[in-house]
Amino acid sequence: MIILDGRPVPARGSVLDTCRAAGIELDAFCHDDRLSEGGHCRACLVEVEGRCMAACTTPARDGMTVVTVSERLLAYRRDLGDLMLAESRPSGAVIDALARWGAGGTRYGAGSITTPERVTVDHSHPYLRLDLSRCILCRRCVRACDEIQGQFVYAIEGRGSSSRLAWGGGPFMDSPCVSCGACVTACPTGAITDTDRERPDVATKTVRTTCSYCGVGCQLEVHASANAILRIDGVPEAAANQGHLCVKGRYAHAFARHPDRLTAPLVRRDGALVETSWDEALALIAREFARLRGSLAGLSSSRCTNEENYLFQKWFRAGLGTNDVDCCARVCHAPSAAGMREAFGTGAATNSLDDIERADLLMVVGANVTVAHPVTGARIKRAVLRGARLVVVDPRRTELADMTDVHLQLRPGANVPLFNALACVLVEEGLVDREFIARRVAGWEDYEAFIRAHTPERWEGATGVAAERVRAAARLYGRAERPMMVHGLGVTEHYQGSESVMLLCNLALLTGAVGRPGVGINPLRGQNNVQGSADMGCQPDLLAGYQRVDDSAARERFARAWGRPVPEAPGRRLPEMLDAARAGAIRGLFILGEDIAQTDPDSGRTRKALAALEFLVVQELFLSETARLAHVVLPGASFLEKDGTFTNGERRIQRVRRVLDPPGQARPDWDILCALMAATGWPQRFENPGAIMDEIARVAPDFCGVSYARLEGDGLQWPVPTADHPGTAILHAESFPHGRGKLTRVDYAPSPGLGPGLTLTTGRVLEHYNAGTMTRRTPNVILVGADALEIHPRDAAARGIADGDRVAVTSVHGEARAVARVTERIAPGVLFLSFHFPETTTNAVTGDVRDRVTGCPEYKVTAVDVRRL
């Protein structure tokens, strides 16, 4: 206990913590619960045993006597306030406190010692606004940037009274800022704010929902007026993001009210898409689908909700009578699901994102996390700053690669020999867990002899990675107490994608590195609901809950629940659908929220397939490249305009909540799907998405315990087998669902896509999301307005290419055009190009090679050449 202003209270943490817990509010400008203490502002001074101490940095000890109000303290606070006003003109929480203290700025003259550097106002950034004249140098922004995002944008320049906040010189736009907004949330003075906070509009509601920009599943607090998003904050206590957000989640929301939004159904008349009524559009679809029954296929969307994906496959299978239903998980993480299901029995992340903070070694494989999953990327950076070791496997020197203990900069397409070599070192050097293998792993006997042949030395030539580095990485992994692997599309989008995932699983099985806190393998899901769209059965061979369509008992279960039979034969996968379209076997296609004309590989062939269709329906927010080719376009709703759930990469089912009404005649997608099912002869009785979830819980065992009532807050991580089950944070703790974990022997089969010259690999940039349909309609285009081709200086020089030149990248499939960025972040012989802008036509270049197991396209390896334009 401590005696606080005369009454005994329990001591907890610092004196400041103790005061706050006891209901005594001290002004502490430089304190932020999320950050380390600075002790800079000296506002929270209290008397401890008669001595003045800063409450924030003074540990509370039993027996202490603390006084928070005294004549001396009151006089001190007023004087400190007057001093602050001599230096700056804060607004926000600080000025309120200064006024309360009685400081008016007259004692020393307001602004009397303000230096010229401190009147800097910076408007160079599309979102952030900096006005240093308001800054009291509390350094919360500095610590927020350092400790939340790990970006180190800010520093203090100068000494004493010429100290000022700085970002390395020049306009703020030129700083290494990643626009996460952490500093904005930390600033108590208004010195750092953003365009959203500067709006005069008053929010009439605040809604918690789930971000739709990637598989992290950040929880948003959306502040809105009747018809506009005003500002988005992170939900501080959310498990997925702990209040943090990235530039997309926090700022890129203008697309929702962009004039390009589709506001009425469109039908093609005389070659042009013209507006029509819902009745007419639905009737036309019903007519055409009846005519084309037997040659229909559907592509669902990993950006849509679980409920919509569930309805979609229900409609196609039992309503339209075909298992030809797939979704964009096919082109990203289908190999993760397949590979992990093979090895572990479940095709999903083994752990929670929280576990990143528990690991003592992080191995990041084929994932540019700070770009594609920025909030998880920041979490990894924080873990590394706290002392976790880091291995990065990536052909590019990514931001995380700068922080590594070992970076294995392999050639694109060399995953299999590299992963085998890592396993070989584990076996050779006795870093395997024999007890775990004996108890829980199958296939060890055959595997051991096989893997010993795959030495790092043998594969040096194929991987381009020095054997010693491979050994160093394997030792770090093998010797770590809590090794955690995260991987991305650099593993999956390959000829041997699924097999590569199995090889990563081998590493975990060999070392017993699965099924414990901080230990496991976690695919970073690309789109917000890749996990969910696969969970919900938008796959040709799997029904909701990964029940096999060729399993008659499973089919029977669904048929009973649905009252209609489920076709028996597994359907076509996305690439096969397009093949079938070109061949005339598929004649009608329904695409929900995907822009395959831009994002699928070898877009020349994709467009041919789309052109061959007799009837194409696209349900979209915008007239995307694909929608332009459609016969009917239906206006759907953005995630801000509907209810539902998304499932993030850690299997966490979280609520999506309606904030705005869809514009014009646009409708929530689940509602459109219900209407389509009715129009095609199978009316549904769902009042709302919650009712759809109730049906999902009835048919999918892993979701039995899921209901909207239980999804408040942080939702639930499946499996949730019963209504009182708390959800599952860590898989495979005791056993694998299919018995023993399976070691897989995989030989290297070089991709047919590899050529003798340059290799193109594709991916994302931080500021844009996938096809860019959303982010290109926000001020993010001011941050990044075009795709850029990354090329090593040596390759650039050999072709006379200078930084900033327009270049053409060509393959046997086609040509893409972009601006060259000459950088040593890419290895010689490798090029990198993003695919966010349709005019780049990145996917005109990528080819038709597919993962041997799942058919996932090989975006990461294309033989190309490049020339200056």
Place this chain on the structure above:
Amino acid sequence: MRLLEWARRHARANGWGNAVARLASGESDDAVARATGLPRATVVGIRSFYDQLAPQPSVCDGTACHFGGAARLADALDEHAPTGRVRCLGHCYAAPAFRSGDRVFARPAGETPESWIAGWGEGPALQEDIAPIPRLSLATPPVVLRNLLPGARRTRLGEYHLPSGVEILDAIGAVQLRGRGGAAFPTAAKWRAARDAPGPERFVVANGDEGDPGSYVDRLLLEEDPHAVLAGMLACARVIDARRGFVYIRGEYPRARATVEGAIREARATGHLGAHFDVAVVSGAGAYVCGEETALLRSIEGLRGEAQPRPPYPTERGLHGRPTVVQNVETLAVVPWIARTGRRGGSKAICLSGAIARPGVVEVALGTPLARVLEEAGGGPPTGRRWRMALVGGPMGRVLPRSRFDTPLSYEALPGMGHAGVVLLDETVPVRALAEHLFAFAAAESCGACAPCRIGTAQLRRMPDRPRLERLLDTLEIGSLCGFGQGVPRPIRDLIEHFGDEVFA
């Protein structure tokens, strides 16, 4: 603070590469950022913190020089090339002084500033000040100066036969040795705390950032008896079980760096350093506040030398987050003697400068009245001048008017006497001029990390009226983050007490 963790991680990976040292050697911001892994903005921030990373010939503006002709020297030099300012070069006994590169120039003995400058002719005729620092002991036996008085033999590190760690700790505990740097903290308690703090390794740091104008005994020890300092570090290492030590030497003492490095080389060659305990020199780069231990540790780590909140104390989380003893040079130099003899080392080196006939270092028994030191060692005021006051212990120290020169020099009788540099000021120096000098010093050297000190010292510099000044002194004293801001009011309060409104005249 995570930036620190980041810096430490990189430091470990890069062989403890140090951004301050790289900047001092002339590397660009970008090159330093690449080499250290620090963000560029951080590097720019570091550069802008230290005075001497933009090398420029500088005139000393320490107290003795300030009142000993620094302004005239600067005017005369500025006619030829612009000069900067530095506080202080530790040549207080030969003020005014001036630095160019690694060489220090000062007024030759026998000259006045006026006669010196008048005698230049066409251009500045400067002679490097290589004359030995005057020294004398009134204490018997001398301890601090035991190896430095005429006829004394220099003891090499290898010749110190140090007892075991336990015995060393017992010895310094028994004689109640207190830190000589200014805070007078019990040394044994500090070492015990570091020894008992959990950590994978521990460090010993010699604080050679003798920033107080008017003090130069640490310079004397570093330049002429570095083995005694190293022996003290070795003793500390034995007590706390440290494998590495650092001597932090202020950038204003280039010669000290050279001699300490020479002594380390010699000790390594004879096997007395290197195997179990090794020492490296780290140079400061011009920032008074780095004498404060938490700021000093940041500076060794190559960052901005800003004071940090305590706790945690360096003995728990110091250099690179490890338990660390930061100990003043003079304290370390007496430890081997105490450890060997077990005798009470109750003497202290006092530095005399300013208006005094015989400036220099004088070792006296603690408790000796100032007047006796001034008369017996200093020879009274220079002919024809009368003292007005003395500044004892630098700009965070005490002011004694002549009437109080009978005050004993001890931590009890004169709390705040600090490192006990004594600058005598004669009647030509107005009280207000000393106040202004101290305010200018405070404003120039505040690190800016906390609001009261950063803004308060800037207000002091604008010479507020008495009510505002007294209010400001309270705010600084109770609100400041470290001993710098808390100490700024100390001599000012003395001035007001003894001279009243004369301060504002």
